[in-house]
Amino acid sequence: MNSFLEIDRPYVIAEIGGNHEGDMDFARKLLLDAAEAGADAVKFQAYSPDKIVNKLQDPERHQHFGKFTLSLEQYRELAEMCVEVEVDFMASVWDMGAFRFLDPLIAVHKIGSGDLTNYRLLKPMAETGKPICIATAMADMEEVLAAVAFVRDVNPAIVESGGLCVMHCVAMYGDPRDEYANLAAIDALAAALPPQVVVGYSDHTLGNVAVKVAVERGARVIETHFTDDNSRDFRDHHFAHTKEELNDFVVYLRRRQEMLGRAVKVPVFEVETSDRIAEFRRAVYLRRDCLAGTVVSEDLLTTLRPLRGISASEYFKVVGKVASRDLVAYEPLDWGDFK
Known part of the structure; x- marks a missing residue:
């Protein structure tokens, strides 16, 4: 896929992230579950604690990330599994070494909200020419527009072809209240961004309501965290979609697309004879x-x-x-x- 405009319905990313908790067998299971649920892409977060957190300044968080790490070779295996089950492989890469290793395997790049202003990483991603999703939690419009302008300066073709997606997102980790979702910001992004830029939504709410509302407000890419059990201890399991919930959403998207029809008011002659x-x-x-x-x-x-x-x-x-x-x-x- 070279453009998010190539597909006739919203593109669905199942964000496994770190929900594998460092267990490769669990990562494989979640990947297969997401593929069976109908996801277009399965996404992981490829990081090492030393490349993301200053262990002297925040040793507790450094230790946390160390528990959720897979090796780059394990990500290669997961990418090969994605090919076998016909879903796109994605991984948020948080350092240049991981980027260089995984770029040949990645179908769509993702810049997490924390790296919205990390132009050092955004530049080589834009230079690949591959589609890019940029999450915008904790950002104001000025920061969003600056990042978009930076991508356009590096590689105008990504923007012009519909290969850049800006995702509304709210970092409500641990406190997923409905009133924090602020889905009307999708409208604000659509109004402020160049018309070729696709607007998406990265979800951290409970259930399927927000992702459906986001689609109706024009989001063409939907990312939702994915798990097999919302009761697991790690925080990101709690608001993630299960296989059943994700499949419900994908079925909704498929039926919605069938129901939309054409933007013309004439009798439907197949039934309105x-x-x-x-x-x-x-x-x-x-x-x-x-x-x-x-x-x-x-x-x-x-x-x-x-x-x-x-x-x-x-x-x-x-x-x-x-x-x-x-x-x-x-x-x-x-x-x-x-x-």
């Missing part, structure tokens, strides 16, 4: 017999189903006409019956 239209529509009928030469007044007329003869829309054109022959009540009328 001429016979059905005639059955539902009304025609002008005489309420009683009348002789030739009778001037037709409203008290002689009615409109009834089915539509045979003169349409009810022509009712007032019949009023005042003169019968050219003897006419029988409730028989279909023709303009030749009048003069």
Whole structure:
């Protein structure tokens, strides 16, 4: 995929992230679950604690990230699994070494919210020419527009082709209240960004409501965290979609696309046949017999189903006409019956 505009429905990313908790077997299971649920892409977070956190300044967080690490070779295996099950492999890469190793395997790049201003990493991603998703939690519009301008300066083709997605996101980790979602910001992004930039949504709420609302507000890329059990201890499991929830969302997207149809108002002739239209529509009928030469007044007329003869829309054109022959009540009328 070179552009998010190539697909006819929103692109769905199952964010496994660190929910594998450093267990390769668990990572494999979650990948297969996400693929079976219908995700377009499965995303991980490829990091090492030494490349993301200053262990002298924040030793506790450094230790935390160390528990959720897989090796780059393990990510290669996961990328190969993605090919086998026909989903795109994605990984947020948080340092240049991981970027150089994983770039050949990655279908769509992702810049996490924490790296929105990390132009050192954003530049080589833009230079690849691959589609990029940029999350915007904790950012204001000025920062968002600056990042978009930076990508455009590095590689204008990504923006012009629809390969750049800016994702509304709120860092509500540990406190996923509905009022924090601020989904109306999707409208603000769409209004402020260049028209070729695709707007998306990275979800941290509970359930399927926010992702559906985001789609209806125009989000064309949806990222949602993924788990097999919301009751697991690690925080990111708590607001993640399960296989069943993700599949429900994907089915919704597919049915939605089928239901949208075309932006033209005409009968759906596959079901709204001429016979059905005639059955539902009304025609002008005489309420009683009348002789030739009778001037037709409203008290002689009615409109009834089915539509045979003169349409009810022509009712007032019949009023005042003169019968050219003897006419029988409730028989279909023709303009030749009048003069």
